Amino acid sequence: MPRVSAILAREGLIEPDGDMPQDHVPGDITREPLEFPMARDIRLQALSRGDEGFLLALGYSTQRGYARNHPFVGEVRIGEVELELDVPELPFAAPLGSVRVTECQMVNQFKGSAKAPPQFTRGYGLVFGQSERKAMAMALCDRALRATELGEDVVAAAQDEEFVISHSDNVQATGFVEHLKLPHYVDFQAELDLVRRMRAEHDTRENAGKAEEKREAAE
Amino acid sequence: MDIATQAIEGGFADPVFDAQTVFRAVMDAMARPGTLQPLPVFARPPAPLSATAGAIALALCDNDTPLWLDPALQAPATVKSWLGFHTGAPPANTPADAHFALIATPAEMMSLDGFSQGTQDYPDRSTTLILQVSDLVSGTPLLLEGPGIETTATIAPAQMPRHFVEQWKQNNQRFPRGVDIVLASPDGVTCLPRTTRIKTMEA
Amino acid sequence: MTDIATYNFAYLDEQTKRMIRRAILKGIAIPGYQVPFASREMPMPYGWGTGGVQVTASIIGPEDVLKVIDQGADDTTNAVSIRAFFKKVANVAVTTETAKATIIQTRHRIPEHPLTSGQVLVYQVPIPEPLRFLEPRETETRKMHALEEYGLMHVKLYEDIARHGRIATTYAYPVKVEGRYVMDPSPTPKFDNPKMHRSPALQLFGAGREKRIYALPPFTDVVSLDFEDHPFEVQTFDQPCALCAAENVYLDEVILDDHGGHMFVCSDTDHCEKRREQGHRGHLAPETPLALEKTEPAQ
């Protein structure tokens, strides 16, 4: 079954489907630390693992005008993809099973910039499981994050690669927020001591000031 | 013994604990430059790769670390196949692509700046050089200073690279970029991280 | 023997250990520089010591004796959990005694007992980037480190002085390492900063969520940032420990009743216990002597 985007592509009205350079080796965010700015393959992996609520809110913010990108859903589909393992000792890829994914091709109107002619552009979403909402939200974020590539001004949170990708992992976010439950009394003691001292100095100054006012009033 | 057998035999007998012991020796050596961290024989690689250098390679290299071999180690097919079988490390296309370089004859090696020096942003992306030396006493004495050394340390590794002191000074000047050196001697491991300064050298 | 058959020794797979070990070596070779590493998801939440745990798991061997502290104490929840984790997955001996440990993993303190050559102190680090609160962007802070451009940090500290009459940083107080990299010492109180300077122990820092490892080799210059007219000072306490009478140690304020009554006691529980065993007594020390099991051998 042909994709809607392929039909548009025949008329040259939509950009090609995100080609990477010939010699590009796809990265793997589970095996390499992130580095900014990042290539789109890495960014898509991070978004795909991103927290649904976070992507949803950011995608929503683009619809409300914070980096609006005029989206149309080109296609949303759900299906099973085969997983294979390349074992160097084997002449063929070993099948491991299949996994359900949801994919979204967002088609976005684009008036053109110094870097690219007027055409439809794409935002892409691919997420594990059956989750149209997350796939669509991811596609909106992906398109917003292509701002620099397409020569658009970066004006909103959803376009800010480092902001979005640094905060999209909910395992990281959950852990760091919840770690505040751990004891922090050593650092708190340090701050308590400082605040006490600064408060005492402040009160001394205030009192001295008041005494001065009184003295002046009495004169 | 045929090449296939030589490639397979002589690895770690107990990969988990042997790797830990070798790493810990390298870590202590890197943290205390100029000290000899003794290592028993854990690996029996094909010649001319030494037992110590071979063990260090087994402990640190894998398919994520392109590995460069000096001509002496390039020559026999057995060394390449042994390292390939036990570590899976891909051969580095050039010395500048290498994460690790194994050097059997340091006296004949190319200059230090031919290897990856890392970048100013990522100085860690440099080559770690593993030099096989026969001992740490018969060469020119080197007086060492720097982090990890309380006052000074002295080593006299044999068969070091040509103009080593001058080359090392240049390596220091590239800091935070630069290469780190692991000296693999029959008794163990000694390191010269890029922070170590060679203060004086007696003739 | 404890059943560790379901785990590789020290939990991590060997390839992960190699990757972390390589990062540790680079960290030692470039003191104070944060080495990016491919931090793994651990069986504990990020922010709870995943960086420290990965570092410890990559260096530990069967002969090691491990001590784990949080806030200076061996009996705090994070310390207890991590100690139990390594007992289970590495089957190593554990101790609460600073002097007997070969590896000490810590959150927020450096032990009072001086560390010695051969010991390794592993810090759990939440935010490894000392410039992060001044400039949230990694792309910018990386440039600053590359160019050794630390003016922003000095401006911040100086603004503190202008506004508050002093540098208002009490923990995670930035240091300069060997005159080159500005480094975050993790959220230890600045009281502990001088202990890092030329320590005979190797100090390793692991930040799991932020995917960074850095290190201080022994005998490395670690200088707290300051100004000539406002030199660096550590916290001082008006009174000694209420239990062991120690002075010149870091104290915690413990609330005693509903009316705000409090006492100050050592944050380093091992140090406090040791002193009480030696007969030192503070004004609120209980009558009964301590009888605590301090070291548990490997099973």
Ligand SMILES: [Zn+2]
């Ligand atoms: Zn006490």
